[in-house]
Amino acid sequence: xxxxxxxxxxxxxxxxxxxxxxxxxxxxxxxxxxxxxxxxxxxxxxxxxxxxxxxxxxxxxxxxxxxxxxxxxxxxxxxxxxxxxxxxxxxxxxxxxxxxxxxxxxxxxxxxxxxxxxxxxxxxxxxxxxxxxxxxxxxxxxxxxxxxxxxxxxxxxxxxxxxxxxxxxxxxxxxxxxxxxxxxxxxxxxxxxxxxxxxxxxxxxxxxxxxxxxxxxxxxxxxxxxxxxxxxxxxxxxxxxxxxxxxxxxx
Amino acid sequence: xxxxxxxxxxxxxxxxxxxxxxxxxxxxxxxxxxxxxxxxxxxxxxxxxxxxxxxxxxxxxxxxxxxxxxxxxxxxxxxxxxxxxxxxxxxxxxxxxxxxxxxxxxxxxxxxxxxxxxxxxxxxxxxxxxxxxxxxxxxxxxxxxxxxxxxxxxxxxxxxxxxxxxxxxxxxxxxxxxxxxxxxxxxxxxxxxxxxxxxxxx
Numbered sequence: 001x002x003x004x005x006x007x008x009x010x011x012x013x014x015x016x017x018x019x020x021x022x023x024x025x026x027x028x029x030x031x032x033x034x035x036x037x038x039x040x041x042x043x044x045x046x047x048x049x050x051x052x053x054x055x056x057x058x059x060x061x062x063x064x065x066x067x068x069x070x071x072x073x074x075x076x077x078x079x080x081x082x083x084x085x086x087x088x089x090x091x092x093x094x095x096x097x098x099x100x101x102x103x104x105x106x107x108x109x110x111x112x113x114x115x116x117x118x119x120x121x122x123x124x125x126x127x128x129x130x131x132x133x134x135x136x137x138x139x140x141x142x143x144x145x146x147x148x149x150x151x152x153x154x155x156x157x158x159x160x161x162x163x164x165x166x167x168x169x170x171x172x173x174x175x176x177x178x179x180x181x182x183x184x185x186x187x188x189x190x191x192x193x194x195x196x197x198x199x200x201x202x203x204x205x206x207x208x209x210x211x212x213x214x215x216x217x218x219x220x221x222x223x224x225x226x227x228x229x230x231x232x233x234x235x236x237x238x239x240x241x242x243x244x245x246x247x248x249x250x251x
Numbered sequence: 252x253x254x255x256x257x258x259x260x261x262x263x264x265x266x267x268x269x270x271x272x273x274x275x276x277x278x279x280x281x282x283x284x285x286x287x288x289x290x291x292x293x294x295x296x297x298x299x300x301x302x303x304x305x306x307x308x309x310x311x312x313x314x315x316x317x318x319x320x321x322x323x324x325x326x327x328x329x330x331x332x333x334x335x336x337x338x339x340x341x342x343x344x345x346x347x348x349x350x351x352x353x354x355x356x357x358x359x360x361x362x363x364x365x366x367x368x369x370x371x372x373x374x375x376x377x378x379x380x381x382x383x384x385x386x387x388x389x390x391x392x393x394x395x396x397x398x399x400x401x402x403x404x405x406x407x408x409x410x411x412x413x414x415x416x417x418x419x420x421x422x423x424x425x426x427x428x429x430x431x432x433x434x435x436x437x438x439x440x441x442x443x444x445x446x447x448x449x450x451x452x453x
Contacts, residue, residue: 004331008259028324029255032317060451067448070441073423079444080321083328084451092440150422 005083009039020182025093028081033093035080038062038182040087055087058182063089065152065181072150075143075165075177094177096166099136100159102126105208129164131174136164137214139176141221144197147178148226148233153192155183157200159207190229194236195245197222252386253400255320260327262378264340267323268385269373271310271403275395278367281307284392285363303392306341309361310369311408312348312415314439316400319371321446322347327375329450340375350416350445360415369406370395409435416442 012026024037040055042048059082069076081090100106126133140162147154154161165175187193197219204211204218223230254268275281285307288299313319326343329335335343337354349357363370372389374380390397418424418438427434 004257004260004328011259028259029257029320032255032320056451063448063451067441067444067452070437070444071418071421071423073421073426073437078440079447081324081328081447082449082451085332085334090447146422 003086005086005088009037012037035090036093038089056084059084059087059089062181065184068150069147069152074146074150075175077179094163094165096163098160099162099164100207102164103159103208106159129174130167134217137217138221141218142225143176143178145222145225148193151186151188153185153187153196155185156180157196158203190232190236194233194240197237198240198245252382255323257324261331264327264375265378267373267375268382269371270389270397271400272370272372272393272395273398275368275370275393277394278363279365282363282365306344306373307363308371309367310371310403310406312361312412313371313403314407314412314442318443321443323373325446344373347446347449409438412442413438416445
Protein backbone atom coordinates (compact mmCIF):
# COMPACT_ATOMS: atom_id res chain seq x y z
CA UNK A 1 0.00 0.00 0.00
CA UNK A 2 1.58 3.20 -1.17
CA UNK A 3 -0.44 5.86 0.55
CA UNK A 4 -3.83 6.31 2.13
CA UNK A 5 -4.84 9.10 -0.23
CA UNK A 6 -3.94 7.10 -3.34
CA UNK A 7 -6.07 4.25 -2.01
CA UNK A 8 -8.88 6.73 -1.64
CA UNK A 9 -8.43 7.76 -5.27
CA UNK A 10 -8.36 4.13 -6.36
CA UNK A 11 -11.69 3.53 -4.62
CA UNK A 12 -13.34 6.54 -6.26
CA UNK A 13 -14.91 6.96 -9.69
CA UNK A 14 -13.07 9.04 -12.23
CA UNK A 15 -15.29 11.60 -13.90
CA UNK A 16 -12.88 13.67 -15.92
CA UNK A 17 -9.27 14.24 -16.84
CA UNK A 18 -7.29 17.24 -17.88
CA UNK A 19 -3.60 17.98 -18.44
CA UNK A 20 -3.05 19.06 -14.88
CA UNK A 21 -5.34 16.83 -12.85
CA UNK A 22 -7.86 14.00 -12.77
CA UNK A 23 -11.20 14.49 -11.11
CA UNK A 24 -13.01 11.82 -9.08
CA UNK A 25 -16.20 11.38 -7.15
CA UNK A 26 -15.67 9.62 -3.86
CA UNK A 27 -16.40 9.43 -0.18
CA UNK A 28 -14.16 9.42 2.91
CA UNK A 29 -16.34 7.17 5.01
CA UNK A 30 -19.63 5.40 4.70
CA UNK A 31 -22.62 7.67 5.16
CA UNK A 32 -20.61 10.87 4.66
CA UNK A 33 -21.63 13.21 1.84
CA UNK A 34 -19.92 12.70 -1.52
CA UNK A 35 -16.82 14.71 -2.22
CA UNK A 36 -15.08 15.70 -5.41
CA UNK A 37 -11.41 14.78 -5.48
CA UNK A 38 -9.02 16.72 -7.64
CA UNK A 39 -5.84 14.73 -8.02
CA UNK A 40 -2.81 16.52 -9.44
CA UNK A 41 -0.99 13.40 -10.58
CA UNK A 42 2.79 13.15 -10.90
CA UNK A 43 4.11 14.69 -14.10
CA UNK A 44 6.79 12.50 -15.65
CA UNK A 45 8.11 15.37 -17.76
CA UNK A 46 9.18 17.37 -14.71
CA UNK A 47 12.04 16.75 -12.35
CA UNK A 48 10.55 14.94 -9.31
CA UNK A 49 11.55 17.57 -6.78
CA UNK A 50 10.26 20.43 -8.90
CA UNK A 51 7.08 18.45 -9.51
CA UNK A 52 6.54 17.92 -5.77
CA UNK A 53 7.12 21.59 -5.08
CA UNK A 54 4.73 22.83 -7.77
CA UNK A 55 2.02 20.31 -6.92
CA UNK A 56 2.20 21.19 -3.25
CA UNK A 57 1.97 24.90 -3.77
CA UNK A 58 -0.86 24.63 -6.30
CA UNK A 59 -2.99 22.43 -4.05
CA UNK A 60 -2.29 24.79 -1.15
CA UNK A 61 -3.07 27.85 -3.26
CA UNK A 62 -6.36 26.48 -4.50
CA UNK A 63 -7.44 25.40 -1.01
CA UNK A 64 -6.57 28.80 0.48
CA UNK A 65 -8.40 30.69 -2.27
CA UNK A 66 -11.52 28.59 -1.64
CA UNK A 67 -11.37 29.30 2.08
CA UNK A 68 -10.90 33.00 1.48
CA UNK A 69 -13.94 33.01 -0.83
CA UNK A 70 -16.04 31.12 1.71
CA UNK A 71 -15.20 33.63 4.42
CA UNK A 72 -16.09 36.47 2.08
CA UNK A 73 -19.49 35.03 1.26
CA UNK A 74 -18.71 33.95 -2.32
CA UNK A 75 -20.54 30.75 -3.29
CA UNK A 76 -17.80 28.18 -3.77
CA UNK A 77 -17.55 24.51 -2.77
CA UNK A 78 -16.37 23.93 0.81
CA UNK A 79 -13.04 22.17 1.32
CA UNK A 80 -13.29 18.66 2.74
CA UNK A 81 -9.76 17.27 2.66
CA UNK A 82 -6.27 18.35 1.67
CA UNK A 83 -3.25 16.12 1.11
CA UNK A 84 -0.72 18.49 -0.37
CA UNK A 85 2.12 15.95 -0.54
CA UNK A 86 0.08 13.61 -2.76
CA UNK A 87 -1.52 16.50 -4.65
CA UNK A 88 -5.09 15.82 -3.61
CA UNK A 89 -7.80 18.34 -2.87
CA UNK A 90 -11.22 17.13 -1.72
CA UNK A 91 -14.13 19.54 -2.02
CA UNK A 92 -17.86 19.50 -1.46
CA UNK A 93 -19.83 17.73 -4.19
CA UNK A 94 -22.15 20.19 -5.93
CA UNK A 95 -25.33 18.71 -7.36
CA UNK A 96 -26.15 20.68 -10.46
CA UNK A 97 -25.00 21.59 -13.95
CA UNK A 98 -22.37 23.83 -15.43
CA UNK A 99 -23.64 27.10 -16.84
CA UNK A 100 -22.05 26.17 -20.15
CA UNK A 101 -24.42 23.25 -20.61
CA UNK A 102 -27.41 25.38 -19.69
CA UNK A 103 -26.82 28.06 -22.29
CA UNK A 104 -27.42 27.61 -26.02
CA UNK A 105 -24.38 26.33 -27.89
CA UNK A 106 -22.60 25.06 -24.79
CA UNK A 107 -23.77 21.47 -25.00
CA UNK A 108 -22.68 20.92 -28.57
CA UNK A 109 -19.51 18.86 -28.34
CA UNK A 110 -20.63 16.98 -25.26
CA UNK A 111 -22.37 14.25 -27.17
CA UNK A 112 -20.85 11.36 -25.15
CA UNK A 113 -23.12 9.38 -22.78
CA UNK A 114 -25.42 12.28 -22.15
CA UNK A 115 -27.03 12.77 -25.55
CA UNK A 116 -30.52 11.69 -24.50
CA UNK A 117 -30.44 14.00 -21.53
CA UNK A 118 -29.37 16.94 -23.61
CA UNK A 119 -32.02 16.31 -26.22
CA UNK A 120 -34.76 16.05 -23.70
CA UNK A 121 -33.74 19.30 -22.11
CA UNK A 122 -32.99 21.23 -25.24
CA UNK A 123 -36.17 23.29 -25.13
CA UNK A 124 -36.09 24.43 -21.52
CA UNK A 125 -32.69 23.54 -20.09
CA UNK A 126 -33.15 25.79 -17.10
CA UNK A 127 -36.66 24.87 -16.12
CA UNK A 128 -35.65 22.67 -13.18
CA UNK A 129 -33.58 25.54 -11.75
CA UNK A 130 -36.54 27.89 -11.77
CA UNK A 131 -34.77 30.97 -13.12
CA UNK A 132 -34.59 32.86 -16.40
CA UNK A 133 -31.45 33.35 -18.47
CA UNK A 134 -31.45 37.00 -17.43
CA UNK A 135 -31.50 36.13 -13.74
CA UNK A 136 -28.69 33.66 -14.36
CA UNK A 137 -26.58 36.42 -15.92
CA UNK A 138 -27.08 38.71 -12.94
CA UNK A 139 -26.21 35.85 -10.56
CA UNK A 140 -22.94 35.42 -12.45
CA UNK A 141 -22.18 39.16 -12.24
CA UNK A 142 -22.92 39.28 -8.51
CA UNK A 143 -20.80 36.24 -7.69
CA UNK A 144 -17.79 37.55 -9.61
CA UNK A 145 -18.20 40.97 -7.97
CA UNK A 146 -18.23 39.36 -4.50
CA UNK A 147 -15.09 37.47 -5.40
CA UNK A 148 -13.32 40.58 -6.70
CA UNK A 149 -14.35 42.54 -3.62
CA UNK A 150 -12.47 39.91 -1.64
CA UNK A 151 -9.46 40.56 -3.91
CA UNK A 152 -9.55 37.05 -5.33
CA UNK A 153 -8.90 36.88 -9.08
CA UNK A 154 -10.14 33.63 -10.59
CA UNK A 155 -7.74 33.45 -13.52
CA UNK A 156 -9.90 31.15 -15.65
CA UNK A 157 -13.46 32.44 -15.74
CA UNK A 158 -15.50 30.49 -18.26
CA UNK A 159 -19.07 29.25 -18.30
CA UNK A 160 -17.70 25.74 -17.61
CA UNK A 161 -16.29 26.98 -14.32
CA UNK A 162 -19.64 28.04 -12.96
CA UNK A 163 -22.37 25.74 -11.78
CA UNK A 164 -26.00 26.16 -10.91
CA UNK A 165 -26.72 24.17 -7.78
CA UNK A 166 -29.88 22.12 -8.06
CA UNK A 167 -32.24 23.82 -5.60
CA UNK A 168 -33.38 21.73 -2.67
CA UNK A 169 -37.17 21.26 -2.49
CA UNK A 170 -37.56 23.52 0.56
CA UNK A 171 -35.44 26.36 -0.73
CA UNK A 172 -36.55 29.10 -3.06
CA UNK A 173 -33.29 30.78 -4.10
CA UNK A 174 -31.04 29.29 -6.77
CA UNK A 175 -27.32 29.39 -6.08
CA UNK A 176 -24.59 30.01 -8.61
CA UNK A 177 -21.32 28.39 -7.54
CA UNK A 178 -17.89 29.32 -8.86
CA UNK A 179 -15.51 26.37 -9.24
CA UNK A 180 -11.93 25.54 -10.25
CA UNK A 181 -9.67 27.98 -8.43
CA UNK A 182 -6.57 26.25 -9.77
CA UNK A 183 -5.34 29.42 -11.50
CA UNK A 184 -6.58 31.91 -8.94
CA UNK A 185 -4.51 34.42 -7.05
CA UNK A 186 -4.92 37.35 -4.71
CA UNK A 187 -4.68 40.79 -6.23
CA UNK A 188 -6.01 44.28 -5.60
CA UNK A 189 -5.05 45.55 -9.07
CA UNK A 190 -7.71 46.97 -11.38
CA UNK A 191 -5.78 45.44 -14.28
CA UNK A 192 -6.10 41.87 -12.94
CA UNK A 193 -9.81 42.19 -12.30
CA UNK A 194 -10.44 43.72 -15.72
CA UNK A 195 -8.50 40.91 -17.41
CA UNK A 196 -10.55 38.38 -15.40
CA UNK A 197 -13.72 39.89 -16.92
CA UNK A 198 -12.18 40.04 -20.37
CA UNK A 199 -11.33 36.34 -20.24
CA UNK A 200 -14.96 35.60 -19.42
CA UNK A 201 -16.17 37.85 -22.22
CA UNK A 202 -14.04 35.94 -24.71
CA UNK A 203 -15.24 32.63 -23.30
CA UNK A 204 -18.85 33.73 -23.74
CA UNK A 205 -18.23 34.87 -27.30
CA UNK A 206 -16.49 31.66 -28.32
CA UNK A 207 -18.81 29.18 -26.59
CA UNK A 208 -22.24 30.72 -26.91
CA UNK A 209 -23.30 32.25 -30.22
CA UNK A 210 -24.90 35.74 -30.13
CA UNK A 211 -24.19 36.16 -26.46
CA UNK A 212 -23.22 39.86 -26.38
CA UNK A 213 -26.47 40.91 -24.68
CA UNK A 214 -25.94 38.14 -22.13
CA UNK A 215 -22.50 39.38 -21.20
CA UNK A 216 -23.80 42.93 -20.99
CA UNK A 217 -26.23 41.90 -18.28
CA UNK A 218 -23.42 40.10 -16.46
CA UNK A 219 -21.46 43.36 -16.44
CA UNK A 220 -24.44 45.42 -15.32
CA UNK A 221 -25.00 43.18 -12.29
CA UNK A 222 -21.26 43.13 -11.61
CA UNK A 223 -21.01 46.92 -11.68
CA UNK A 224 -24.00 47.41 -9.40
CA UNK A 225 -22.60 45.02 -6.83
CA UNK A 226 -19.04 46.30 -6.99
CA UNK A 227 -19.87 49.93 -6.29
CA UNK A 228 -17.24 52.64 -6.48
CA UNK A 229 -14.46 50.49 -7.90
CA UNK A 230 -16.54 49.65 -10.98
CA UNK A 231 -15.79 52.87 -12.80
CA UNK A 232 -12.05 52.21 -12.91
CA UNK A 233 -12.47 48.55 -13.85
CA UNK A 234 -14.92 49.39 -16.61
CA UNK A 235 -12.49 51.85 -18.17
CA UNK A 236 -9.65 49.38 -17.88
CA UNK A 237 -11.81 46.67 -19.47
CA UNK A 238 -12.19 48.93 -22.52
CA UNK A 239 -8.39 49.24 -22.72
CA UNK A 240 -7.94 45.48 -22.38
CA UNK A 241 -10.44 44.87 -25.18
CA UNK A 242 -8.25 46.92 -27.52
CA UNK A 243 -4.95 45.30 -26.65
CA UNK A 244 -5.84 41.81 -25.46
CA UNK A 245 -5.13 39.95 -22.27
CA UNK A 246 -1.39 40.47 -22.18
CA UNK A 247 -0.02 43.86 -21.38
CA UNK A 248 2.56 44.88 -23.90
CA UNK A 249 5.97 44.13 -22.51
CA UNK A 250 8.59 46.10 -24.39
CA UNK A 251 12.25 45.87 -23.56
CA UNK B 252 -21.35 4.98 20.67
CA UNK B 253 -20.63 5.56 17.03
CA UNK B 254 -17.73 5.16 14.62
CA UNK B 255 -16.16 6.33 11.37
CA UNK B 256 -14.54 3.76 9.13
CA UNK B 257 -11.95 5.13 6.71
CA UNK B 258 -11.31 2.21 4.35
CA UNK B 259 -8.39 3.99 2.65
CA UNK B 260 -6.36 4.27 5.83
CA UNK B 261 -4.09 1.50 7.06
CA UNK B 262 -6.00 -1.07 9.07
CA UNK B 263 -4.03 -0.15 12.20
CA UNK B 264 -5.92 3.13 12.36
CA UNK B 265 -8.81 2.93 9.97
CA UNK B 266 -11.57 3.18 12.55
CA UNK B 267 -12.40 6.01 14.92
CA UNK B 268 -14.86 5.21 17.67
CA UNK B 269 -16.52 8.20 19.23
CA UNK B 270 -19.17 8.95 21.80
CA UNK B 271 -20.87 12.02 23.20
CA UNK B 272 -21.09 12.37 26.99
CA UNK B 273 -23.31 14.84 28.82
CA UNK B 274 -23.34 15.91 32.48
CA UNK B 275 -19.69 15.01 32.86
CA UNK B 276 -18.84 15.20 36.57
CA UNK B 277 -15.11 14.55 36.64
CA UNK B 278 -13.68 16.96 34.10
CA UNK B 279 -11.28 18.60 36.58
CA UNK B 280 -9.97 15.23 37.78
CA UNK B 281 -9.83 13.97 34.20
CA UNK B 282 -7.73 16.90 33.05
CA UNK B 283 -5.28 16.39 35.93
CA UNK B 284 -5.17 12.69 35.18
CA UNK B 285 -4.28 13.22 31.54
CA UNK B 286 -1.48 15.64 32.44
CA UNK B 287 -0.13 13.36 35.18
CA UNK B 288 -0.20 10.31 32.93
CA UNK B 289 2.35 11.91 30.64
CA UNK B 290 5.08 11.95 33.29
CA UNK B 291 4.63 8.61 35.08
CA UNK B 292 7.53 6.29 34.34
CA UNK B 293 7.67 2.54 33.86
CA UNK B 294 4.87 0.02 33.42
CA UNK B 295 2.45 2.01 35.60
CA UNK B 296 2.88 4.94 33.26
CA UNK B 297 2.17 2.88 30.18
CA UNK B 298 -0.94 1.49 31.78
CA UNK B 299 -2.15 4.94 32.83
CA UNK B 300 -1.45 6.42 29.40
CA UNK B 301 -3.38 3.59 27.82
CA UNK B 302 -6.33 4.32 30.12
CA UNK B 303 -6.54 7.92 28.90
CA UNK B 304 -5.56 7.16 25.32
CA UNK B 305 -8.45 9.07 23.78
CA UNK B 306 -9.10 12.48 22.32
CA UNK B 307 -11.28 14.40 24.76
CA UNK B 308 -13.01 17.22 22.89
CA UNK B 309 -15.19 19.99 24.28
CA UNK B 310 -18.47 19.22 22.50
CA UNK B 311 -19.64 22.85 22.57
CA UNK B 312 -17.08 23.75 19.91
CA UNK B 313 -18.06 21.05 17.41
CA UNK B 314 -20.60 22.10 14.78
CA UNK B 315 -21.60 18.65 13.61
CA UNK B 316 -20.64 15.18 12.55
CA UNK B 317 -18.75 16.30 9.45
CA UNK B 318 -16.66 18.74 11.48
CA UNK B 319 -15.52 15.94 13.79
CA UNK B 320 -14.99 13.55 10.88
CA UNK B 321 -12.83 16.04 9.00
CA UNK B 322 -10.58 16.68 12.01
CA UNK B 323 -10.16 12.96 12.69
CA UNK B 324 -9.48 12.11 9.07
CA UNK B 325 -6.90 14.91 8.63
CA UNK B 326 -5.19 13.83 11.89
CA UNK B 327 -4.96 10.19 10.78
CA UNK B 328 -3.67 11.32 7.39
CA UNK B 329 -0.92 13.43 9.01
CA UNK B 330 0.01 10.54 11.30
CA UNK B 331 0.22 8.07 8.41
CA UNK B 332 2.65 10.40 6.66
CA UNK B 333 4.74 10.90 9.78
CA UNK B 334 3.77 14.55 9.72
CA UNK B 335 1.96 15.04 13.02
CA UNK B 336 2.90 18.16 14.90
CA UNK B 337 1.81 16.92 18.32
CA UNK B 338 2.66 13.78 20.31
CA UNK B 339 -0.16 11.52 19.21
CA UNK B 340 -2.96 11.14 16.71
CA UNK B 341 -5.43 12.05 19.46
CA UNK B 342 -3.82 15.36 20.35
CA UNK B 343 -3.45 15.96 16.61
CA UNK B 344 -7.25 15.93 16.34
CA UNK B 345 -7.39 18.83 18.82
CA UNK B 346 -4.64 20.62 16.92
CA UNK B 347 -6.56 20.18 13.65
CA UNK B 348 -9.68 21.71 15.19
CA UNK B 349 -8.00 24.92 16.35
CA UNK B 350 -7.54 27.54 13.63
CA UNK B 351 -4.12 28.71 14.87
CA UNK B 352 -0.84 26.80 15.06
CA UNK B 353 -0.44 27.12 18.82
CA UNK B 354 -0.61 23.64 20.38
CA UNK B 355 -1.15 24.83 23.97
CA UNK B 356 -4.01 27.01 22.80
CA UNK B 357 -5.55 24.12 20.86
CA UNK B 358 -5.48 21.86 23.92
CA UNK B 359 -6.82 24.59 26.19
CA UNK B 360 -9.69 25.54 23.91
CA UNK B 361 -10.74 22.25 22.39
CA UNK B 362 -9.59 19.81 25.07
CA UNK B 363 -11.14 19.05 28.44
CA UNK B 364 -11.14 21.94 30.92
CA UNK B 365 -12.21 22.11 34.56
CA UNK B 366 -15.65 23.35 33.63
CA UNK B 367 -16.39 21.01 30.70
CA UNK B 368 -19.69 19.18 31.05
CA UNK B 369 -20.22 17.96 27.48
CA UNK B 370 -17.46 15.84 26.01
CA UNK B 371 -16.82 14.01 22.78
CA UNK B 372 -14.45 11.10 23.35
CA UNK B 373 -12.61 9.64 20.35
CA UNK B 374 -10.43 6.57 20.00
CA UNK B 375 -8.57 5.97 16.75
CA UNK B 376 -7.58 2.36 16.32
CA UNK B 377 -7.61 -0.93 14.50
CA UNK B 378 -10.49 -1.95 12.32
CA UNK B 379 -11.26 -5.06 14.36
CA UNK B 380 -11.42 -3.50 17.82
CA UNK B 381 -14.49 -4.48 19.77
CA UNK B 382 -16.69 -1.43 20.19
CA UNK B 383 -18.29 -2.76 23.39
CA UNK B 384 -14.83 -2.97 24.90
CA UNK B 385 -14.02 0.60 23.88
CA UNK B 386 -17.26 1.85 25.29
CA UNK B 387 -16.35 0.17 28.56
CA UNK B 388 -12.94 1.90 28.56
CA UNK B 389 -14.55 5.27 27.83
CA UNK B 390 -17.06 4.86 30.63
CA UNK B 391 -14.24 4.02 33.00
CA UNK B 392 -12.55 7.39 32.47
CA UNK B 393 -15.51 9.68 31.91
CA UNK B 394 -18.16 10.02 34.62
CA UNK B 395 -21.11 11.16 32.58
CA UNK B 396 -24.11 10.07 30.59
CA UNK B 397 -23.47 8.67 27.13
CA UNK B 398 -26.07 10.06 24.71
CA UNK B 399 -26.72 9.64 20.98
CA UNK B 400 -24.41 11.84 18.90
CA UNK B 401 -27.42 13.56 17.35
CA UNK B 402 -27.88 15.43 20.65
CA UNK B 403 -24.88 17.53 19.68
CA UNK B 404 -27.24 20.00 17.98
CA UNK B 405 -28.45 21.08 21.43
CA UNK B 406 -24.89 21.47 22.72
CA UNK B 407 -23.03 23.36 19.99
CA UNK B 408 -22.28 26.89 21.19
CA UNK B 409 -21.95 29.08 18.11
CA UNK B 410 -20.64 32.26 19.65
CA UNK B 411 -17.22 30.96 20.84
CA UNK B 412 -16.92 29.10 17.52
CA UNK B 413 -17.38 32.37 15.63
CA UNK B 414 -14.96 34.09 17.97
CA UNK B 415 -12.18 31.50 17.68
CA UNK B 416 -12.47 31.48 13.89
CA UNK B 417 -12.61 35.30 13.77
CA UNK B 418 -15.85 35.20 11.83
CA UNK B 419 -17.83 37.95 13.48
CA UNK B 420 -16.72 40.71 11.10
CA UNK B 421 -16.51 38.50 8.01
CA UNK B 422 -18.68 39.35 5.02
CA UNK B 423 -20.21 35.87 4.83
CA UNK B 424 -21.48 36.08 8.41
CA UNK B 425 -22.54 39.72 8.19
CA UNK B 426 -24.66 38.98 5.14
CA UNK B 427 -26.60 36.20 6.81
CA UNK B 428 -27.46 38.27 9.87
CA UNK B 429 -30.96 37.66 11.13
CA UNK B 430 -31.27 34.27 9.47
CA UNK B 431 -29.97 31.91 12.12
CA UNK B 432 -30.21 28.66 10.19
CA UNK B 433 -28.45 30.19 7.19
CA UNK B 434 -25.76 31.74 9.34
CA UNK B 435 -25.13 28.40 11.05
CA UNK B 436 -24.91 26.58 7.73
CA UNK B 437 -22.33 29.11 6.55
CA UNK B 438 -20.30 28.99 9.76
CA UNK B 439 -20.43 25.19 9.67
CA UNK B 440 -19.06 25.11 6.11
CA UNK B 441 -16.28 27.63 6.91
CA UNK B 442 -15.28 25.79 10.08
CA UNK B 443 -15.13 22.41 8.31
CA UNK B 444 -13.12 23.93 5.46
CA UNK B 445 -10.73 25.57 7.91
CA UNK B 446 -10.00 22.18 9.47
CA UNK B 447 -9.41 20.64 6.04
CA UNK B 448 -7.15 23.46 4.82
CA UNK B 449 -5.25 23.74 8.11
CA UNK B 450 -2.14 21.80 7.03
CA UNK B 451 -1.49 24.17 4.14
CA UNK B 452 -2.28 27.46 5.85
CA UNK B 453 0.94 29.38 6.22
